Amino acid sequence: xxxxxSAAQRVAIARNPQRxxxxxxxxxxxxxxxxxxxxxxxxxxxxxxxxxxxxxxxPVTVIGTRKGKTLEENLKCSFGMPNPEGYRKARxxxxxxxxxxxxxxxxxxxxxxxxxxxxxxxxxxEAIARNLYEMxxxxxxxxxxxxxxxxxGGALALAVANRVLMLENAVxxxxxxxxxxxxxxxxxxxxxxxxxxxxxTAPDLLALGVIDDVIPEPDGGAHLAPAIAFRQLDRALRxxxxxxxxxxxxxxxxARYQKFRRMxxxxxxxxxx
Numbered sequence: 001x002x003x004x005x006s007a008a009q010r011v012a013i014a015r016n017p018q019r020x021x022x023x024x025x026x027x028x029x030x031x032x033x034x035x036x037x038x039x040x041x042x043x044x045x046x047x048x049x050x051x052x053x054x055x056x057x058x059p060v061t062v063i064g065t066r067k068g069k070t071l072e073e074n075l076k077c078s079f080g081m082p083n084p085e086g087y088r089k090a091r092x093x094x095x096x097x098x099x100x101x102x103x104x105x106x107x108x109x110x111x112x113x114x115x116x117x118x119x120x121x122x123x124x125x126e127a128i129a130r131n132l133y134e135m136x137x138x139x140x141x142x143x144x145x146x147x148x149x150x151x152x153g154g155a156l157a158l159a160v161a162n163r164v165l166m167l168e169n170a171v172x173x174x175x176x177x178x179x180x181x182x183x184x185x186x187x188x189x190x191x192x193x194x195x196x197x198x199x200x201t202a203p204d205l206l207a208l209g210v211i212d213d214v215i216p217e218p219d220g221g222a223h224l225a226p227a228i229a230f231r232q233l234d235r236a237l238r239x240x241x242x243x244x245x246x247x248x249x250x251x252x253x254x255a256r257y258q259k260f261r262r263m264x265x266x267x268x269x270x271x272x273x
Contacts, residue, residue, distance in 0.1 A: 005169070006192070006195070006196070007171075007192075007195035007196045007198070007200065007201050007204075008177075008191065008192040008195040008196075010169045010170075010171060010195075010201050010202075011149075011171050011177060011195055011200075013169040013220070013221040014148045014149050014169055014170050014171045015148065015149060016221060016223050017067075017069055018069060018223040019109075019147075019148055019221065019222055019223045020147065020222055020223065020226050020229065020230075021064075021066060021067050021068070021069065021109065021147075021148075022049050022064030022065065022066050022067075022107050022109070022147075023049065023066070024226065025064065025107055025147070025230070025233070026049070026053065026062060026064075028226070028227075028230040028234075029055065029230060029233065029234050029237070030053035030054060030055055030060070030062060031053065031054045032053055032054045033051055033052070033053040033062065034051050034052045034053070035049065035050070035051040036050055036051045036052070036089070036092075036093055036096075037089070038085075038089060039084075039085045039086075039088035039089045039092060040088075040092060041085070041088060042084070042085045042088075042122055043085050044085060044089070045078075045082055045083045045084075045085035045086030045089060046066060046076050046077040046078075046086075047065060047066055047077045047078045047080060047081060047082035047083060047086045047110075047114065048063065048064070048065055048066060048082045048086035048087070048089055048090055048158075049063070049064055049066045050062060050063035050064070050089060050090055050093045051093070052102070055103075055105070055237070055241075056238065058103075059100070059102050060097075060102050060103045060104070060105055061093050061094065061096065061097035061102045061103070061104045061105070062105050062106075062107075063090045063093055063094070063104065063105075063106045063107070063158060064106060064107030064108070064109070064147075064158075065080050065082055065086075065107070065108055065109050065110040065154075065155075065158065066080060067079065067080035067109055067110075067148070068080075078114045079111070080109060080110045080111065080149075081110060081111060081112060081113060081114040081115070081154065082110065082113055082114060082154060082157075083113075083114050083116075083118075083119045083122065083124070084119055084122045084123045084124045084126070084127035084128075085122065087113075087124075087127040087128055087130075087131050087157050088127050088130075090106075090131060090157070090158060091127075091130060091131050091134050094131075094134060094135065094138060095134070097138075097140055098138055098139065098140055101140060102140060103140055103141040103142070103143070103241060103244070104138065104140060104141070104142045104143070104161075105142075105143050105144075105145070105237065106142070106143070106144045106145070106158040106159065106161065107144075107145050107147050107158075108144060108145065108146050108147065108148075108150045108155045108158050108159055109146075109147045109148035109149055109150070109170075110149060110150065110151060110154050110155050111149050111151050111152075111154075111176060112151045112152040112153075112154040112155070112175070112176070113128060113152065113153060113154030113157070114154075127157075128153045128154070128156075128157040131157040131158070131160075132153075132156065132157060132160055135158075135160035135161070135256075136160050136253070136256060136257050136260070137253055138252070138253060138256075139249030139250060139252055139253050140249065140252065141162055141241060141244035141245065141247075141252060142160070142161040142162050142163075142252075142256065143161055143162065143163045143164075143165065143237060143240055143241065143244070144158060144159040144160075144161035144163070144164050144165070145164075145165045145166070145167070145215070145233065145237075146159070146164070146165070146166040146167065146170040146171075146172045146202075146211070147167050147170055147222075148167075148170055148171075149170070149171055149176075150166075150170065150171065150172035150173070151171075151172075151173055151174070151175055151176055152173075152174060152175050155172065160256065160260060161256065162244055162252055162255060162256050162259070163212045163213065163240045163243075163244065164210070164211045164212055165211065165212060165213045165214070165215055165233075165236055165237075165240070166202040166205065166206075166211050166213075166214055166215065167202070167214075167215045167217055167222060167229065167233070168202055168214055168215060168216050168217040169202070169217050169221050169222070170202060171200045171201060171202075172200055172202075172205055172210070172211065173198050173200035174198075177191050177192075177194035177195045177198060177200070178191055178194075180194040180197075180198055181193065181194040202214040209262075209263070210263060212240070213236055213240065215229070215232050215233050215236050216232050217229050217232070
């Protein structure tokens with residue numbers, strides 16, 4: 001794993017429009033993918049793609065935020081910013097996976113949930129909160145992969161997992177560095193400084209215990225040699241899924257819950273005599 005790139009450089013790579021997206025990962029890693037659409041309440045959201053597939057012959061549920069590679073594709077899926085319909089669709093698929101005992105594999109690449117008026121009217125906050133609650137209770141293995149950007153609750157709504165993996169040049173944070181610098185300094189131009197302060201890169205987050213593994217990428221990013229990135233990710237998914245298969249359902253849910261409860265907890269202070 002290379003540490004020669006700055007945090008700002010990794011953000012730029014994570015945002016490259018030619019970086020592999022959820023459709024590319026499904027084509028490369030899975031077979032017999034069957035897409036499931038709609039939230040059974042309001043409608044369909046192209047910002048999240050999900051369905052049932054085979055991973056090395058094993059049935060799994062695959063869900064991912066979807067960005068396009070052209071302006072037309074990005075407009076169709078709101079530039080990878082899901083609406084509440086998308087999060088409810090994801091939750092529906094997770095419940096289905098629980099019923100049929102299928103592992104859940106999620107792929108996250110989003111700058112955040114869609115902030116529009118209609119999204120708020122349709123219950124954006126509630127949809128995200130419900131996903132966090134439901135994912136914490138699943139008794140099947142859940143693996144989440146941050147493949148590009150993973151910002152805010154819009155990313156976390158698909159990332160309450162037993163194992164959280166990150167591609168080497170992906171980033172994962174509470175908000176974008178532009179938003180961070182605007183809030184903290186009232187100056188979005190301090191983007192590079194914010195990138196370093198936020199500890200949002202895969203090496204930083206692995207050291208902090210926020211994620212569980214870093215997937216190596218080809219020099220310059222996954223978009224320059226996607227076949228290599230696919231092989232690395234396939235190997236990691238098989239490894240972590242095999243480890244999670246050793247645990248019982250209730251233990252998977254309990255371990256996932258405790259994993260997130262431990263984040264940010266300070267060690268107890270020893271009393272001085």
